[in-house]
Amino acid sequence: MFALFGDISFEAIGSPQIFESSRRFDYAEHRVVEDRPRLQWLADGLESITLTMLFHASFTNPLLQLEALQVAAQIHEPLPLVFGNGIFRGFFVLVELATSDIQLAADGSPIAIRARVLLREWAPEFDPAAPPRLSSAPLGLAPVAISYSAPPSALGAAPAAASYAAPTFTEPGVSPLVDNPLPGGPGGPDLSYVDVPVPAIVRSAR
DSSP, X not given: XXXXXXXXXXXXXXXXXEEEEEEEEEEEEEEETXXXXXXXXXXXXXXXXXXXXXXXXXXXXXXXXXXHHHHHHHTTOOEEEEETTSOEEEEEEEEEEXXXXXXXXXXXXXXXXXXXXXXXXXXXOOOTTSOOOOSSOOTTSSOOOOOOOXXXXXXXXXXXXXXXXXXXXXXXXXXXGGGSOOOOSOOSSOOOGGGSOGGGOXXXXX
16 A cells, blocks of 8 residues: 555555645745835645546556545545555645546447545634743742841831931932831831831922
8 A cells, every 4th residue: 555545545566656745934024114025924824735546447446536536636635645654644635636537448438547646734723712831931830929028127126116317318229218217116027107207208309
């Protein structure tokens, strides 16, 4: 057996006279003002396989072979293409069938028919409802602890708010809050509005 296309067997004695495979590689061309266009790769195209076979009455029934190919084209379904060496080429659909009568009997019965078959690769369908495949774990799956390290001078301070120093803006780019002690109140990762003294809430002069 040369190959098996669905249930259609291509025997070695009737192996294709021509086996041609082609595939496109698609690029989008983007026009650029006053410069040459840029190309952007889109995707690999589908493979197309052209088989030219000879069906002769000495080893097969040419009409039955053509009928099997016509049925494969009319069902509009992808069929597996497997070669005799076990290589699975993929799923293909029959998109074109052309025949030439090479030899006919006196009553018009075909003795030899040359058939040209064009197979087109069938890519797996895309399911828009399928969840996206992530290359890495998304943020938020692992718990993240946010903590604040107080300077040594603030450790053990009373719950009451410390005295507030007015912003001096002596060093460009440094927030005036750096020079102020921590607000009083209970310790913890959450900051409440009662932890900040009212005089500390001022509009910056900048």
